[in-house]
Amino acid sequence: MIRINQLKLSVNHTEEDLWNKAAKTLKIPAGEIRSLKIIKQSIDARKKEEIHFTYCVEVEALREEAVVHKAKNVNVTIAEKREYVFPKPGKETLAHRPVIIGTGPAGLFCGIMLARNGYKPLLLERGEDVDRRRESVDRFWEGGRLKPDSNVQFGEGGAGTFSDGKLNTLVKDPFMRNRKVLELFVEFGADPSILYVNKPHIGTDVLSGIVKNMREEIIRLGGEVRFQSRVTDFIAEDGKLKEIVVGEGERILTDVLILAIGHSARDTFEVLEKRGIPMEAKAFAMGLRIQHPQETIDLSQYGTKDQSLLGAADYKLTHSCKNGRGIYTFCMCPGGYVVNASSEEGRLAVNGMSYHKRDGKNANSALIVTITPEDFGGKGPLSGIAYQRRLEEAAFLQSNGKIPIQLYEDFKKGRKSQALGGVEPAFKGLYEFADLREILPAYMAESIVEGVEAFDRRIRGFARPDAVLAGIESRTSSPVRIFRDEALESSVKGIYPCGEGAGYAGGITSAAMDGLKVAEAVAARFQMQGL
Structure with a gap:
């Protein structure tokens, strides 16, 4: 098999276009390709006016060594064959x-x-x-x-x-x-x-x-x-x-x-x-969920609100805060929902979810801040669990078991929201307005505000005043x-x-x-x- 990297095609290309592009790269007629298998497909949206798919493919052809030599292209090689092998039973x-x-x-x-x-x-x-x-x-x-x-x-x-x-x-x-x-x-x-x-x-x-x-x-x-x-x-x-x-x-x-x-x-x-x-207790991260209209994310990532050929856009953002903390987006759900993910009575946690089509009106992701065992306020291997529970109990009490929510502008100013803005929230579970700062430790709230403002420089509209926050996102990984x-x-x-x-x-x-x-x-x- 021959492997070809960096095949670039328009977003509305056909399967025939892909075969022809592979043949042109190999400098052989398309009819000499016996089979073509896509190994990797990615979207290159760095230039919004020239968004395209980039492929890595493997093709089968006659005299493959000679074809690779003739192509004289660093992106054309003989494919390395690797397979998963399960061990034989032990003694x-x-x-x-x-x-x-x-x-x-x-x-x-x-x-x-x-x-x-x-x-x-x-x-x-x-x-x-x-x-x-x-x-x-x-x-x-x-x-x-x-x-x-x-x-x-x-x-x-x-x-x-x-x-x-x-x-x-x-x-x-x-x-x-x-x-x-x-x-x-x-x-x-x-x-x-x-x-x-x-x-x-x-x-x-x-x-x-x-x-x-x-x-x-x-x-x-x-x-x-x-x-x-x-x-x-x-x-x-x-x-x-x-x-x-x-x-x-x-x-x-x-x-x-x-x-x-x-x-x-x-x-x-x-x-x-x-x-x-x-x-042992280990470091993990906690924070809030944020919702934006999916169109906002599509426009920023693709330069258009039309996602029919590319699918709902996603993002992954990170920022190093002045207080030494890291904040990053996690479990980003295009076209998804924020869900009540609680598992203990008297405690509340949220998560993100989306269906296969990702056709919901909102995008959501976790905004999570790094924490270490030194933050837990206790000792022992289960001190991180105790820390999670304290924040989850606070979240539960804020809205009597409903998901506590707040608009971003109100969160920045430390006031309870009174009405929704232009972002119609997408939740699975009942929700209620609250002051999320009363749930979070100060370092976490400060980091989230700094992070959202920094992310707005990457995705225009990320810090919109009516973006909907919900908490607490506490089950990002095992403590x-x-x-x-x-x-x-x-x-x-x-x-x-x-x-x-x-x-x-x-x-x-x-x-x-x-x-x-x-x-x-x-x-x-x-x-x-x-x-």
Whole structure:
């Protein structure tokens, strides 16, 4: 195969145009190209009057070495063939099937790889299956009671199920895990375009079906998935895990336990600390959500409000504040909604979500400020969780459980908003005007104002007075890291910390990749009886 980089085409090009451009670059007739595969597609919008797509493609042709030599182009090379390889079973034998706690991306992708290689894993999920979970979440958003074990954070698919479903990651990938994750997503129902678009996303509506399909495949291969099954204790002897306790007293023997618990499993972290599982508090970030009309973002990024060929525009912004803090936008949702993402009674958190089409009227993103363990006001591995809880309690009390909101100009001046402006907010969940400065520590509020003003120099209209703020965005990543060694195992043998909750990922793709990584570690060491 021949790889061609930097193929530039207009935004309204045809497939035939792409083949012809590849042939011209290779200096061969288009008919001599046997196949063409898009490896990467990105939008170049640096010059608004000349927006175009840039492609990396791989083509099959006759006498490929000669064609590459004839092309005399630094962007034309023989493609390097790399494939994902799952290890062969190790020599140690498992007496019991592996158990996975959590069915978020880390747990599901770990589970699917173990199931496909004969390990018949047991997946335990505290929340409901995705269909019942969606019903519970919709009722909560309409003003119903929160279900602490089945909500935006907990349930089949994890927190990512109610998100934009973004699949881009900055994790280096020499082992092709990223590609394997994307291929599995496509296999279970995602659009094949995620394999090559620069910033792939799925959308919460499509993601729900994908996680259900993955669950059914795990079961078909002999695995088991149990919902409303919260793990309440861990029993170890002589530094090795022996069994776990589910619910009020059911005991399950296991040699291997994968902790894919997610970043909001605070009660599980508490049990782990009591049982002596080594962990530490780590830095993360918190802040608010901001909403703008999607047209504002499209105009800034594309130079036009017409997004029919390019899709809803996104952004990623960072700023170093005078107080030494960093502020940046996070989990940007084009055409999306701000949602009530609470998981504990008496506490409130928000997140962003969008559907596959990203056709909502507003864009939203988190404005989050970096914080470190020195800010937590306490000691111990769970001090970051305590800090989160304090701010979430303040957010809940501000609007009696509704999402507290404020216009940006009022936030700057420290006054409660009285009426909306030209930005009609897009929320999932009830909301109410509040003074968000009463929720946040002073350094966070100051950083947000400085950041928004700085971002306005990048995106005109970002600091518009009637932009809608909501809080608190507190679940950006895990405030805890559970230690693991080079074999990905805790010092309590048999426990494998995994994914975002354990502190080793940040988003759907990196969590899924870590799930693959842990599955590989288990398989390289163990085999099942009769495998």
